[in-house]
Amino acid sequence: MIAELGQFLLILVLCVAVLQAGLSAAGLYFKDPAVFGFARMGAIVQFVLTLGAFAALTWLFAVSDFSALVVAENSHTDKPFIYKITGVWGNHEGSMLLWVVMLTGYTAALAWASKAVAPRLITLTFAVQSAITALFAAFLLFTSNPFARLWPSPVDGRDLNPLLQDPGLASHPPMLYAGYVGFSITFAFAVAALIEGRADARWARIVRPWALTAWTFLTIGIALGASWAYYELGWGGWWAWDPVENASLLPWLAGTAFIHSLRVMEKRDTLKAWTILLALFTFSLSLAGTFLVRSGVLTSVHAFAVDPERGVFILAILLGLIGGALTLFGFRANTLRPTGTFAMVSRESSLLVNNIFFAAAIGLVFYGTFYPLFITTVSDETLTIGAPFYNATFNPLMGLLFLAVPISGLMAWKRAKLGQLLKTLSPAVIAALTAGFIAAWMANAQPVTSALGVGLGIWVGAGVLSDLRSRTKLFETDFAASMRRAASLPLGIWGMLVSHLGLAVLIIAITGVSVWKQETRAFLEPGQAITLGGHTITLVDVVRLDEDNFNAAVGRFDVTRAGGSEHEIIASRRFYPVRGMYTTESGIDANLAGDVYVTIGDPVEGRGWPVHVYLYPLAVWLWIGSVILSLGGLLAILDRGRRSLSARKSSKGQAT
Amino acid sequence: MNRFFAFIPLIAFAGMAVYFWMGLRQDPSAIPSQLIDEPVPVFELEPIRGFDQGLSHADLEGEVVLLNFFGSWCPPCLIEHPMLMQIARSGEVPIYAIDWKDEPGAGAAWLERHGNPFVRIGDDQSGRTAIDFGVTGAPETFVIDREGRVRYRHVGVITEEVWQETLLPMVEALKRS
Numbered sequence: 001m002i003a004e005l006g007q008f009l010l011i012l013v014l015c016v017a018v019l020q021a022g023l024s025a026a027g028l029y030f031k032d033p034a035v036f037g038f039a040r041m042g043a044i045v046q047f048v049l050t051l052g053a054f055a056a057l058t059w060l061f062a063v064s065d066f067s068a069l070v071v072a073e074n075s076h077t078d079k080p081f082i083y084k085i086t087g088v089w090g091n092h093e094g095s096m097l098l099w100v101v102m103l104t105g106y107t108a109a110l111a112w113a114s115k116a117v118a119p120r121l122i123t124l125t126f127a128v129q130s131a132i133t134a135l136f137a138a139f140l141l142f143t144s145n146p147f148a149r150l151w152p153s154p155v156d157g158r159d160l161n162p163l164l165q166d167p168g169l170a171s172h173p174p175m176l177y178a179g180y181v182g183f184s185i186t187f188a189f190a191v192a193a194l195i196e197g198r199a200d201a202r203w204a205r206i207v208r209p210w211a212l213t214a215w216t217f218l219t220i221g222i223a224l225g226a227s228w229a230y231y232e233l234g235w236g237g238w239w240a241w242d243p244v245e246n247a248s249l250l251p252w253l254a255g256t257a258f259i260h261s262l263r264v265m266e267k268r269d270t271l272k273a274w275t276i277l278l279a280l281f282t283f284s285l286s287l288a289g290t291f292l293v294r295s296g297v298l299t300s301v302h303a304f305a306v307d308p309e310r311g312v313f314i315l316a317i318l319l320g321l322i323g324g325a326l327t328l329f330g331f332r333a334n335t336l337r338p339t340g341t342f343a344m345v346s347r348e349s350s351l352l353v354n355n356i357f358f359a360a361a362i363g364l365v366f367y368g369t370f371y372p373l374f375i376t377t378v379s380d381e382t383l384t385i386g387a388p389f390y391n392a393t394f395n396p397l398m399g400l401l402f403l404a405v406p407i408s409g410l411m412a413w414k415r416a417k418l419g420q421l422l423k424t425l426s427p428a429v430i431a432a433l434t435a436g437f438i439a440a441w442m443a444n445a446q447p448v449t450s451a452l453g454v455g456l457g458i459w460v461g462a463g464v465l466s467d468l469r470s471r472t473k474l475f476e477t478d479f480a481a482s483m484r485r486a487a488s489l490p491l492g493i494w495g496m497l498v499s500h501l502g503l504a505v506l507i508i509a510i511t512g513v514s515v516w517k518q519e520t521r522a523f524l525e526p527g528q529a530i531t532l533g534g535h536t537i538t539l540v541d542v543v544r545l546d547e548d549n550f551n552a553a554v555g556r557f558d559v560t561r562a563g564g565s566e567h568e569i570i571a572s573r574r575f576y577p578v579r580g581m582y583t584t585e586s587g588i589d590a591n592l593a594g595d596v597y598v599t600i601g602d603p604v605e606g607r608g609w610p611v612h613v614y615l616y617p618l619a620v621w622l623w624i625g626s627v628i629l630s631l632g633g634l635l636a637i638l639d640r641g642r643r644s645l646s647a648r649k650s651s652k653g654q655a656t
Numbered sequence: 657m658n659r660f661f662a663f664i665p666l667i668a669f670a671g672m673a674v675y676f677w678m679g680l681r682q683d684p685s686a687i688p689s690q691l692i693d694e695p696v697p698v699f700e701l702e703p704i705r706g707f708d709q710g711l712s713h714a715d716l717e718g719e720v721v722l723l724n725f726f727g728s729w730c731p732p733c734l735i736e737h738p739m740l741m742q743i744a745r746s747g748e749v750p751i752y753a754i755d756w757k758d759e760p761g762a763g764a765a766w767l768e769r770h771g772n773p774f775v776r777i778g779d780d781q782s783g784r785t786a787i788d789f790g791v792t793g794a795p796e797t798f799v800i801d802r803e804g805r806v807r808y809r810h811v812g813v814i815t816e817e818v819w820q821e822t823l824l825p826m827v828e829a830l831k832r833s
Contacts, residue, residue: 072731154731277665284669319673326666333662374675577759578729 003068006056007147010097010140013049013104016042017134024127028120036119039126040111046133047101047108054088054101057146061088067153070094070146075157076578078549086170093146095173099290100136102174102181107133110185110210117206124192125185132184135317143310156578166232176221176248180286182214183255187283187325190276194328197335199276204266207279209637211262212495215255216633222248223626230619231586238513238622241390246369247289250362254282257358259636260351263492267413268340268348273333274355280329284322285362291318343415350408357401364393402456402507405500406463410470424470425463432459439511444533446515453511461504464497491639499632505625512594512618519615525608533615534562535596537569542600542609550574552585555600555609559589571598595619691806696723696798697788701778704755706764711752711778717804720830722751722797722823724774725786727758728766730794736813737770743819744773749827753777756786756794799823801830 020042027035057070061084066072074091075084089095107129114122140146189207193199225248230238239245258278265275291314342348368385406428410421436455443450469475471489472482522530529538540556554572561567571587589596594617601610691697696713703710716723724740726733744751753774755763758781767774780786789798790809799808808826810818 150731152734154734157731273662280665315673315676318676322669323666323673326669330663330666334659370672370675 002056002059003065003147003149006053006060007141007145009049009053009056010137010147013046013053013100014134014137014141016046016049017130017137020046021127021130021134024123024130028123028127033119036123039123042130043104043107043111043126046130047104050097050101050104054097057094057097058085058088060147061085061094064157066155066157067149067151069148069150072150072154072157076549077156078578080549082170089173093140093144093148095177096136096140096144097146098174099177099181100133100140102177103129103133103136103184106181106185106210114206121189121192121196121203121206124195125188128188128191129184132188132321135320139310139313139317143313166228172221172224172228174221175217175224177290179214179216179218179221179255180248180251180290182210182217183251183279183283183286185210186214186258186279190279191325191328193276193336194325194332197332199265199272199336201266201269204262204275208259208262208266209640211255211259211279212633212637215252215259216630216637218248218252218255219626219630219633222252223623223630226626227623230622231588232583238619241368241385241387243369246365250365250369251282251285251289253358253362253365254278254285257355257362258282260358261355264348264351268342270338270340270342270348271352271355272336272338273329276333276336277329278355280322280325281362284318284325287318287321340414342413345411345416345418347408347411347413347416350404350411353404354401354408357397357404361394361397361401364390364397368394399452399456402460402503405460405503406467409463409467409496409500424466428459428462428466431462432456444516444518449515450511453515454508457504457506457508457511460507461501464500464504468497492636495632495634495636495639497632498635499629502625502628502630502632505621505628509618509621509625513616513622516617517614519613521610521612523604523608524611528608530611530613532613535615536560537596537598537611537613539609539611542603545572549578550576553600553603555587555598555611557587557598557611559596559598561589561596567596569596569598571600573600573602590620592620593617691790691798692809693805693807695803695805696800697785699778699785699788701754701780701785704758704763704777704779705761707777709776711754711776713804715776716752716800718802720749720802720827721775721800722749722827723800724751724753725756725789725791725794725796726753726763727756727794728762729758732813733795734770736795737773739814739816739819740773741771743814748824750775754780754785756780756791757783797823799826799830 020039023035023042024039027033027038059065060068060071061075062081064071064075064077064084066075070091070093074094075087079087087094089098107126110122110125110129117125186207189203189210190199193203225245226238229240229245258275258281261271261275261278264271340348368389372385406425407421410416410424432455435458436451439454440447440451468486471493472485474482476482518533520530520532524530524539526539526541529536531537536559538558538560540558542553542555545552545554552572552574554570557569557571559567559569567589569587569589572585574583574585575581576583584599584601587598587600594615597614597616597619599612601612603609696716698713700712701710722743726736740751743749751774753776755777758779760781763777763779767777778785789796793811795813797810797814798806799810801807807830808823810823814823
């Protein structure tokens with residue numbers, strides 16, 4: 001009964017979305033303002049209906065109704081309740097429904113928050129948004145119905161893939177989707193601007209908070225995914241250049257380029273066509289990220305469902321949305337004339353350079369992700385592109401980009417003076433060079449890479465601090481005056497500074513985790529120990545643990561760190577009988593200097609327990625850096641733009 | 657000229673779309689078996705509880721056969737089961753099976769309840785044999801020729817359509833050759 005209700009609600013969503021898209025278009029064509037009110041109302045109705053359908057599916061999982069196909073395939077009565085709920089989106093159908101919930105949620109938020117936007121623009125945006133909703137509601141209903149029944153219904157379900165029974169999964173996909181889907185709003189605005197043939201600084205100001213919101217969610221989502229891989233998959237791999245990971249990185253790169261060029265458009269009313277194109281690209285890559293994974297074009301450990309029929313449907317949707325938008329762009333791009341001009345040395349040109357680097361990075365990752373598939377499609381050869389490719393291409397490119405970060409932040413709009421810039425940044429240059437030399441000298445491996453990584457990180461970090469110092473004139477005037485200056489800096493500027501600081505932390509953490517990691521493995525009997533990097537890891541004992549839905553061998557370890565402090569680590573290996581799958585629950589002793597990471601395997605008669613120990617220096621800073629990075633995004637979202645406008649008027653002529 | 661530039665993204669996308677289309681045309685469940693036309697992996701499995709005969713690679717030689725991977729824990733296997741019963745009754749081709757990662761006794765109880773279409777069944781509790789075959793999920797079915805070579809791999813449920821249009825013609829062709 002509940003399943004049928006859910007299905008019915010989903011059908012209603014499709015109807016309302018089609019109706020709204022059609023009515024809005026018709027209303028605009030016949031210039032009838034009556035549709036403008038309906039657009040807002042319709043957006044909210046769509047959201048309420050989808051939320052209802054999602055609640056219905058959640059109910060089916062909560063009560064373990066195995067007559068519903070998705071529940072039978074992905075749940076089990078013995079599963080902990082919390083994973084019954086998160087299991088709602090741990091499968092193809094449910095996660096697609098979540099995707100649509102997010103989509104309508106964003107549309108409803110837009111309805112609520114866009115009172116000040118010109119009616120024509122907002123109605124067009126709603127029309128595009130509804131069209132996207134309609135396409136995906138149809139996709140759900142016709143190829144991935146989450147409410148399909150199973151007859152005869154089994155006594156118990158197949159259980160959720162145990163790898164997905166983890167708090168990481170509870171939060172990773174919703175965050176990622178909130179990011180992907182958030183870019184639908186900027187896409188819809190971009191299409192609306194193209195149809196209207198007008199995009200200006202005002203447009204950029206309206207779009208900016210949406211772009212930043214999506215970007216922030218996507219950043220958090222990717223970080224959660226990385227931490228899930230680090231803790232749960234058991235080989236300490238926080239990033240593996242897996243096609244599915246790349247699929248989330250691609251829209252992130254495009255989105256990052258987009259928020260930077262959006263800033264240029266807002267401030268200087270230029271780079272318009274490029275910014276619009278980036279808006280289209282970002283959502284296109286988000287779509288590709290979500291759906292190519294599911295279509296069978298991309299196969300990987302992550303792929304949930306492979307079904308050619310779905311693939312055709314998805315491809316049709318992608319063709320319609322992306323192809324349509326790019327065709328529109330082809331015809332209309334020329335109507336977007338820039339009014340601002342800028343010199344070679346200016347913030348605009350430095351952000352353009354930023355964008356070129358990002359575009360190149362997108363190209364590289366795109367090539368690395370899809371070229372192997374292309375090769376297998378056209379020939380019998382198989383080919384893998386992995387970390388070495390990205391280390392040789394992507395990393396140097398990013399390194400060059402990072403060099404430009406502090407410079408760009410300090411440059412004045414329109415025309416900047418290099419001399420002044422170098423003077424402000426000279427402490428950062430000295431700090432970076434010193435740090436680089438120290439890193440090369442201290443590093444246990446790869447001194448050059450270490451020096452480059454740490455030097456760049458310190459360069460970006462110290463550059464941000466120099467930037468802040470020059471903005472607040474700290475050490476130039478008295479302290480109270482500097483504080484007042486700091487307090488009156490627009491939140492957008494704070495957002496930039498904080499994000500770039502997070503980036504600096506990430507650069508150093510990534511260097512630590514990937515360049516300085518150490519590992520060793522050995523068979524241990526209880527009482528035996530191994531040492532690595534000055535730390536001693538002793539296996540104390542192994543006990544068997546029986547839980548409702550899994551049993552486990554739990555190893556207890558004593559770790560004596562190089563400094564002498566002692567800690568306990570619990571690492572276990574779980575067996576989930578329903579799926580017949582093993583998972584490795586790594587044990588980690590974390591502190592700010594680095595993680596001691598231990599995994600335990602199946603015992604071998606006469607030799608003991610295979611124990612694998614890794615040292616990941618600075619691993620915690622990956623997560624701290626990600627938090628700082630997203631915090632910067634959040635600060636920038638809170639900047640309503642008006643404040644910066646009035647601040648600029650009151651302090652005219654001064655570089656911001 | 658400028659007008660032309662604005663269409664470059666569209667042209668690039670069109671190129672990509674064509675390629676994705678080609679990617680889709682490949683049946684993802686039909687490919688990555690490295691085993692096609694290779695002899696079946698060497699294995700020797702115990703019988704499942706309650707049966708006398710186990711299964712080894714040698715049992716699959718001499719005749720065209722199907723080898724089905726199933727498990728009592730697998731709902732799609734239950735969906736597939738009536739079709740397997742029908743194939744067994746038709747006598748077109750004998751079906752051998754490997755009970756994959758099942759609890760001791762669960763496979764036999766399942767066959768007791770739903771009927772047994774299989775000639776012999778091997779018990780692959782550790783899942784090693786399934787790994788050797790490159791099985792990614794149950795059910796999966798292999799067509800094996802007289803010389804004991806894998807000739808085809810079907811991933812997922814054997815429906816009436818799959819049987820009539822793919823497996824049966826292949827079995828008949830192999831029997832004639």
